[in-house]
Structures are given as C-alpha cells and as structure tokens.
Amino acid sequence: MGLLRNIADKLKGKKQEAIEIEYNPQEEPEGLRRDDVDMHDKKQRERYVKACLEQMAEASKELETLGSEYNLVTSYLTDMEEIDALPPEIREQLGNMAKKIVDIEDNQKQQQNKKKIMSDEEYNHMDRLADCMPEGCDKLKEAEDYQILIKKDLNRLDGEKHAYIYRRNELLNGQKNMKGIVGICVGSMLFLVVLLAILSSVWKLDVQIGYLIAVLIAACVMTFAYVKFGEANRELVKVDKAINKLVLLQNTVKIRYVNNTNLLEYLYVKYDVDSSADLRKLWGKYEEEKRQREEEQQRQNDMDFYQASLVRLLRKCKVHDPNIWIHQATALYDNKEMVEIRHGLIIRRQKLRKQMEYNARVAQDAQDEVKDMVSKFPEYAKKILDLVNDYERALA
Numbered sequence: 001m002g003l004l005r006n007i008a009d010k011l012k013g014k015k016q017e018a019i020e021i022e023y024n025p026q027e028e029p030e031g032l033r034r035d036d037v038d039m040h041d042k043k044q045r046e047r048y049v050k051a052c053l054e055q056m057a058e059a060s061k062e063l064e065t066l067g068s069e070y071n072l073v074t075s076y077l078t079d080m081e082e083i084d085a086l087p088p089e090i091r092e093q094l095g096n097m098a099k100k101i102v103d104i105e106d107n108q109k110q111q112q113n114k115k116k117i118m119s120d121e122e123y124n125h126m127d128r129l130a131d132c133m134p135e136g137c138d139k140l141k142e143a144e145d146y147q148i149l150i151k152k153d154l155n156r157l158d159g160e161k162h163a164y165i166y167r168r169n170e171l172l173n174g175q176k177n178m179k180g181i182v183g184i185c186v187g188s189m190l191f192l193v194v195l196l197a198i199l200s201s202v203w204k205l206d207v208q209i210g211y212l213i214a215v216l217i218a219a220c221v222m223t224f225a226y227v228k229f230g231e232a233n234r235e236l237v238k239v240d241k242a243i244n245k246l247v248l249l250q251n252t253v254k255i256r257y258v259n260n261t262n263l264l265e266y267l268y269v270k271y272d273v274d275s276s277a278d279l280r281k282l283w284g285k286y287e288e289e290k291r292q293r294e295e296e297q298q299r300q301n302d303m304d305f306y307q308a309s310l311v312r313l314l315r316k317c318k319v320h321d322p323n324i325w326i327h328q329a330t331a332l333y334d335n336k337e338m339v340e341i342r343h344g345l346i347i348r349r350q351k352l353r354k355q356m357e358y359n360a361r362v363a364q365d366a367q368d369e370v371k372d373m374v375s376k377f378p379e380y381a382k383k384i385l386d387l388v389n390d391y392e393r394a395l396a
Contacts, residue, residue, distance in 0.1 A: 039377055049373070049384055052366045053391045059363035063356060070352045075320040077345050080338065082319055090317065095333035097310045102329050104303045111296060117289045118282075125272060126286035133283055140267050141276040143260060150257045157253060161246045168239045171232045178225045178232070185221040189214055 039045050083094070118126075129136065192214045196207040273279040307326050314322030325331075331338040370388065374381045 039373070039380065045380060045384075046387060049370065049387045050391065052369050053388060055366040056363050056370075057391075059359040059366070062359045063363065066352055066356045066359065070349060070356065073345055073349045073352065076324070077342065077349070079319045079321060079325075080342055080345075082317060083314075083332070084338075086317055090313070091332075094310065094313060097306050097313070098325075098329035098332035100306045101303065101310065101326065104299050104306070108296070108299060108303075111292070117292070118285045122282065123286060123289055126282060127290075129271065130286075134280075136267075136271060137276055137280045137283060140264075140271065140273075140279055143264050143267060144276050147257075147260050147264060150253060150260060153253050154250065154257065157246055157250050161243060161250065164239050164243045164246065168236060168243070171236050171239065174232045175229055178229045182222060182225045185218055185225075189218045 039048075083091070086094070126133075192210070196210045196214070199205045199210075200207045268274065271279050271282075273282060310325065310329070310332075311322040314325060319325070328337070328341060331341050370384065374384055377384075
C-alpha cells in the first residue's frame with residue numbers, strides 16, 4: 001500500500017496550495033470506467049486494476065517533475081522580489097554591471113556580423129611565420145628585385161655575345177672575300193700574261209709596259225688583300241677573346257640566376273604566396289586580424305569579469321540562482337524588461353499549476369477507484385491488494 005500512501009501524501013501537499021484555475025472538461029482525456037469491466041472476470045479485473053495503478057504511477061511521476069519545475073519558477077519570482085527590495089546603491093551597482101555585460105554582448109554581436117578579414121587557416125599559417133616577419137617580406141622583395149637585375153644582365157650579355165658573333169661572321173666573310181679577290185687577281189694576271197705573250201709573238205708588239213702595269217696592279221691588289229686579311233685575323237682573335245669572356249660571365253650570372261630562382265621558389269613555398277606583394281598584403285591582413293582578435297579576447301575577459309562580479313554580488317544578496325541573470329541582464333536596469341520577465345514567469349507558473357491539478361485529480365481518481373473496488377468487492381480485496389503490492393515491488 002506504499003504507492004497509495006505516497007499518492008495520498010502528494011495530494012495532501014498540493015491541496016495546501018491555493019489553486020484557483022478553471023478547467024475545460026472537454027480538453028481532458030476520458031478517465032477509467034468500471035462500467036465496461038466484468039469484475040468477476042479475473043483477467044478483466046486484473047487488467048483494470050493494473051491500469052489504475054499505472055495511471056497513479058504516471059500521474060505521480062508527472063507531479064514530481066512538474067513540482068520541481070514549479071519550485072524553480074517560484075524561486076525565480078522570489079529572486080526578483082529580493083532584487084526589487086535591494087537598497088538603491090546595490091541596485092545601481094547591479095545595473096552598472098548588467099549594462100556593461102549587455103554593451104559587451106552587443107559589441108560582440110556586431111563583430112560577429114562583420115566579414116572575416118582572413119580564414120583561420122591563413123591566420124594560423126601567418127601566426128607560425130610571425131617570428132620571421134616583416135623581415136621575410138623584405139627578403140622576398142630583395143630576391144625578386146635581384147632576379148630582375150640578373151635577367152637584365154643575362155639579356156645584356158646575350159645581346160653583346162650575339163653582336164660579337166655577328167661581327168665574327170662578318171670578319172670571316174671578309175676574309176673569304178679577300179681570298180676570292182686574290183684568286184680573281186691571279187686568274188686575271190695569268191690571262192693578261194698569256195694575252196700579252198700572244199700579242200708579242202704574233203703581232204710583234206712591245207708589251208713590256210703591259211707587263212709592268214699588270215705586275216703593278218697585281219702587287220697592289222695582293223698587298224691590299226694581305227693587309228685586310230691580317231687586320232681581320234687580328235680582330236678575329238680579339239672577338240674570340242671577347243666571346244669567351246662573355247661566355248664566362250654568362251655562366252657566372254646563370255649560376256646566380258639558378259641559385260636565386262631556387263631561393264625564390266623556396267620562399268614562395270615557405271610563405272605559400274606567389275609574390276612579395278601577396279605576402280605583404282597577407283601580413284597586413286594578419287596584423288589587422290590579430291588586433292581584432294586581441295580586442296575580442298579583451299572583451300571576453302571584461303565579460304568574464306563583469307559576469308563573475310554580478311554573480312558574486314547577487315549571491316551576497318541571497319539570490320537563489322544568480323547565474324540566470326547573466327542571460328537576462330537587461331532586466332536589472334530596465335524595469336520594463338523586468339516586468340515582462342515577471343509576467344512570463346507568472347504565466348509559466350499558472351500553466352504548471354494547471355498541469356499539476358490535472359495530474360493530482362487523475363491520481364486521486366485512480367486511488368479512489370482502487371479503494372472503491374476493495375470496499376465494493378471484498379471477496380477480491382486480497383487479490384486486488386496483492387496486485388498493488390506486486391506493482392509496488394516492480395516499481396522499486
């Protein structure tokens with residue numbers, strides 16, 4: 001009979017509260033009806049008794065849950081009364097702290113709505129490189145500028161090399177031309193000698209002057225060709241030396257180009273950028289993002305400080321649940337907000353009372369039904385009580 005006693009105790013406790021709420025019977029489910037049950041049929045009787053016991057147990061469980069929630073809401077209303085009764089100077093302190101909390105929350109919401117300057121991945125990447133920045137930007141820019149100078153040197157050296165190669169080809173062609181002139185001159189001399197010899201033998205002409213002129217012309221041409229060939233040969237030596245010197249310089253500059261290119265590729269991979277301009281832009285974003293995050297951290301520290309101070313002060317003021325006022329801080333300095341919260345709590349408590357009264361009546365009806373069955377059917381009283389005891393042991 002422990003279950004019946006527990007239900008009775010709970011119902012007695014609830015009756016002590018002044019519950020004045022009207023109910024609409026049409027909104028409630030239909031209760032248990034014994035008219036449709038044959039009490040002399042063992043299966044129907046046991047099923048009906050168990051249904052009553054289950055109804056009592058369910059209502060009892062719901063009453064416990066609703067009672068806890070009802071007490072919690074009542075404690076909130078009591079806390080509001082405690083706060084309203086505080087001295088003005090204490091209320092002013094609470095209002096100032098609450099205003100700080102609300103201002104910080106509004107600021108945080110505004111910051112959250114702003115578009116992020118950079119992603120967390122980019123920020124973490126730049127944060128790992130912060131020790132070598134901004135020197136890293138200068139080093140990368142210096143390497144890029146040096147790369148441009150090296151390319152200019154390579155282009156200049158390549159242009160000079162091609163100019164010397166062109167001049168070398170000109171000299172070689174000039175020497176070939178001189179050789180051709182000498183060949184033509186020799187051929188012409190032989191032809192002239194044969195011609196003069198024929199004239200001298202056939203027509204008995206005096207051709208000594210002709211021989212003299214031919215030799216003189218041949219000597220001049222040969223001398224001119226020899227001088228030009230020698231000058232070209234000497235210039236060829238100088239050109240070849242200049243080309244060799246340029247090749248050596250090109251090789252030295254190419255080594256610098258390869259080394260600087262490798263350095264640039266390494267720095268691009270290290271900083272995960274395509275140019276020093278991108279790195280400098282990314283570093284600027286990082287500094288701005290870091291500043292905003294530090295400000296956000298400072299706001300959070302201020303929030304933690306004011307929240308802790310508010311909870312501490314409310315606890316000193318004997319407030320039952322001071323932590324909840326962190327989430328409704330506006331009510332501590334805005335009477336309109338306090339009235340709205342109080343109104344909402346009163347409505348919640350009224351609804352809880354309505355549910356509690358309904359479950360109390362359900363439990364009472366089921367309990368009365370069991371007692372009525374025991375009194376009206378004494379021949380089954382022991383079996384009904386045995387079912388009650390079995391049900392209680394099963395619940396235990």
